[in-house]
Amino acid sequence: MSANAVIARASTIIEQISPDVTADFALRKSLGGDREMEPALKRAIVRAVHAYHRWLGWLDQAERTHRRVAAALELQDRFDAKPDSFKAEALAARSVPQWLAAEVDLTPDYLRQLQRDPALYLRTQREFAASLPRALGSMNRIDSNLMGYSFAPPVDTAFAYTGTRDLHVADEFKQGLFEIQDLGSQIVGHCCAPRPGETWWDTCAGEGGKTLHLADLMDNRGLIWASDRHTGRLAHLRKRAARAQVFNYRSVVWNGGPVLPTKTKFDGILIDAPCSGVGTWQRNPQARWTTTPDDVRELAGIQRQLLDHAAPALKPGGKLVYAVCTITRSETTAVADAFTAAHPELEPLALPVDGGAAQHFVLPEKLNCNGMFLAAWRRRA
Numbered sequence: 001m002s003a004n005a006v007i008a009r010a011s012t013i014i015e016q017i018s019p020d021v022t023a024d025f026a027l028r029k030s031l032g033g034d035r036e037m038e039p040a041l042k043r044a045i046v047r048a049v050h051a052y053h054r055w056l057g058w059l060d061q062a063e064r065t066h067r068r069v070a071a072a073l074e075l076q077d078r079f080d081a082k083p084d085s086f087k088a089e090a091l092a093a094r095s096v097p098q099w100l101a102a103e104v105d106l107t108p109d110y111l112r113q114l115q116r117d118p119a120l121y122l123r124t125q126r127e128f129a130a131s132l133p134r135a136l137g138s139m140n141r142i143d144s145n146l147m148g149y150s151f152a153p154p155v156d157t158a159f160a161y162t163g164t165r166d167l168h169v170a171d172e173f174k175q176g177l178f179e180i181q182d183l184g185s186q187i188v189g190h191c192c193a194p195r196p197g198e199t200w201w202d203t204c205a206g207e208g209g210k211t212l213h214l215a216d217l218m219d220n221r222g223l224i225w226a227s228d229r230h231t232g233r234l235a236h237l238r239k240r241a242a243r244a245q246v247f248n249y250r251s252v253v254w255n256g257g258p259v260l261p262t263k264t265k266f267d268g269i270l271i272d273a274p275c276s277g278v279g280t281w282q283r284n285p286q287a288r289w290t291t292t293p294d295d296v297r298e299l300a301g302i303q304r305q306l307l308d309h310a311a312p313a314l315k316p317g318g319k320l321v322y323a324v325c326t327i328t329r330s331e332t333t334a335v336a337d338a339f340t341a342a343h344p345e346l347e348p349l350a351l352p353v354d355g356g357a358a359q360h361f362v363l364p365e366k367l368n369c370n371g372m373f374l375a376a377w378r379r380r381a
């Protein structure tokens with residue numbers, strides 16, 4: 001595989017990106033259906049497109065696209081070899097938009113983490129946690145106490161994948177033995193800690209990443225209502241659930257409004273709310289340049305509404321978990337604090353983190369995964 005071929009293909013993909021076509025979409029369209037291409041070549045092209053967006057603020061916009069891609073890859077190599085040679089001030093000025101400083105503490109560690117290639121994480125079904133690493137190989141189990149978390153029982157289903165296989169075509173994937181799921185998202189499932197036989201509502205279930213995790217933690221016993229405003233995402237959830245042999249769920253459309261999809265009262269509600277996705281900027285660097293402060297403001301309003309509308313469906317003693325894959329103040333502590341103040345019928349609930357705090361940031365620079373925020377409450381009896 002020649003470096004020039006990678007740069008040429010990455011440049012063609014970058015030129016297809018527009019306000020209506022994201023980098024991820026352009027990559028999927030260009031590479032997704034190409035069964036002939038070597039996985040290593042695909043990975044190199046994806047890496048080049050992401051490196052381009054990671055270093056965009058450092059590139060000479062007057063240069064032709066392929067020159068800019070080559071320059072981005074050079075910067076990436078220099079950074080990977082010596083991250084400390086890049087000053088935090090320069091990264092803050094050129095690798096993230098200027099509005100971010102008002103929303104996030106731009107520490108040197110965080111800024112450097114944003115410039116690294118992301119790790120790939122898998123979550124196995126509990127039944128296959130011992131056998132899958134032997135079958136698939138290149139799976140490093142993440143330490144069960146997950147760097148300071150006190151999950152009970154300890155987690156043994158989270159792995160970093162360091163191999164080179166295209167996992168989407170692996171038989172074990174088609175049989176639903178594992179999911180590709182970021183470590184931060186897996187932490188959300190463990191903080192919910194649903195018990196077998198309970199009834200949960202995953203209000204923003206999307207394509208079901210967390211629904212499937214909750215089902216596995218519940219030994220597929222009890223019931224999960226999985227709702228979303230997008231029917232297409234719920235259709236995908238049903239396919240994934242069938243693959244994973246998960247049947248203890250109901251999928252329903254809910255648009256986040258005051259009319260709830262059921263009169264059921266729940267033991268637990270997870271609101272994995274739509275958000276600006278700032279926590280995913282390492283994995284999806286193009287979003288740094290398309291997300292705006294208006295998005296953050298608008299999404300904070302939607303997040304608060306989802307919490308207000310869903311909370312009445314909790315049983316007395318029931319648990320409410322709010323999660324977002326962002327770390328902006330407006331969408332995290334500000335939403336959670338305002339919600340706490342407006343709902344005296346709920347009390348903040350200790351998470352199995354930070355010595356029992358009721359709010360918690362999963363920091364990318366600490367765990368090498370997406371940034372997330374979690375908050376939890378219990379309905380007073």
Ligand SMILES: C[S@@+](CC[C@H](N)C(=O)[O-])C[C@H]1O[C@@H](n2cnc3c(N)ncnc32)[C@H](O)[C@@H]1O
Binds near residue numbers: 206227228255
């Ligand atoms: C962070 S994603 C959910 C990811 C999913 N829980 C998972 O683990 O794969 C947020 C989801 O919220 C949904 N959503 C956005 N606005 C909504 C609303 N007003 N009411 C309900 N769902 C909404 C989106 O369609 C999206 O699927």
